[in-house]
Amino acid sequence: MPELPEVETIRQQLIRPLPLTILTVEMSSVVGSLLKPQNHQFSPVGMTLKNILRKGKLMTMVFDEDHYLLSHFGMSGGWRLSPNKILEKHTHLQFKCETKNRETLYLAFVDPRRFGHLFFFNKENAEKKWNELGVDISTPEFTYEYLKSVLKRFPEKQLKPFLLDQKYFAGVGNYIASEICARAGIRPTRRNKLIRDAEIHKIITATKIVIDGTLKTNGTTFSGGYADASGEKGLGVQHLVVFYQETCQLCHKTPVTKIILAQRGTYYCPSCQK
Template identity: 50%
Template sequence: MPELPEVETIRSQLSHYLPFKIDSVATTPGLKQNILHTDLPIKDKTIIEIRRKGKMLDFVFEDGSHLLSHLGMTGTWLVGETITSTKHTHLTLKNKTHTLAYDDPRRFGHMYYYSAEQAEKKLAELGTDLAQIELKELTESIKRYPDRALKVTLLDQKLFAGSGNYIANEICARAGIRPTRKCSKVKGEEFPKILKAIKDVLEPALKSGGTTFQGGYRDSTGERGQGVQHLVVFYQKICQMCKKTKVKKIILAQRGTYYCPHCQK
């Protein structure tokens, strides 16, 4: 699933093509059935900015309206002078020179065309963007559900918008805390370590254009992200922090969870 670094990579790549005046709009029946939850009166409108909060892309039009796009499991936006469209290309927007298209094989993505006010309300459902969070809020957020496992809280989009399974695993690893540790057992000196771990996980992933696992995420040019080389426990056999301990894999809240029994307490 695309997480913060992958969505940010797409946002930044698409932003090079702005402003984008939409001369034509083509959709598939699958768009209305599974992905788009509103009408889509965007023909002749111009996209002037693309923002992001957590994993939600926010296309802003010149008239103040918004198209919010969540990529779900397999969604991506492609852009080019021409793009290779497939049966999974559910929305195709063209201007005079380029095509901007939403592709989503599994159709778990969602999209909303909203007024400024509606968009603001929808985005307010998300917590602070993981890349923007500061120590005070991080500490309060972790203390909010004392009985939850730390990793489960790190996945809560109302608290840490933009995190996802690989990010949460890697944050726990770099903070030296087991993903299963209860939030009530996180010690005072560990909160700054978690904050540092967030930065240490996000920065290289962002620089690498996101992280791709087996046949997953593609950026707006169809390329895989290279961030996988920075992972220390996720999908690893040997912990890349101590370079000697076998990574343990468990299932926590239905998600594959990885940790180093030596480095994480």
């Protein structure tokens, strides 16, 4: 499932040729189930895609004339960019675009499992959607003080499932949450009230290591999942220390324990994490 590093990888690839003028739009017969609001007239032909922003796992394409296309990748969604028409199965939306130098490019939203969402909004609604998300964990606002204050507000919650809450930690997904706990040396089941101040610093540092590591390898692809804008897999698996691992890659000796916590597969090292 695409998490912050995967969405950011795609964003960085898509912004390179901007601005792009939209020449034609093609939609699949099922795009209606992805596109919100469903009764909205979606017609970006002639508009220019000027910028692409990201907060957490939400990507926002900024067009001229106060139009915004927001995308949430769901389980298996993503954008592709190519000089050739994208013929991949499960392509639901495809823009034929033109660069400033009059080169043709194709930009498409692909989503095999169709849990993704597209929102075509004006500025006001785009901001509303954006503001539903809390602090993005890759930004300077994700500080010791911020983390300490939110942990204090929810003392009884367990750390790992709590980290998945997008209202406080935008961009965290299941593999990142397990990896942050591992690198911070904290069991995923630990209650927030039992996390010491020194460990809060460790969570901040661990988050940076996890995000930076996987961004360098263009995201993380698990079996059959995410591909970047050129259709390539991300090689972030090499940075994982507990998630999907048999042996902990921090101590290199203890077998990783897998539990189900709040319905999600959760991995930790019983030696490295207390």
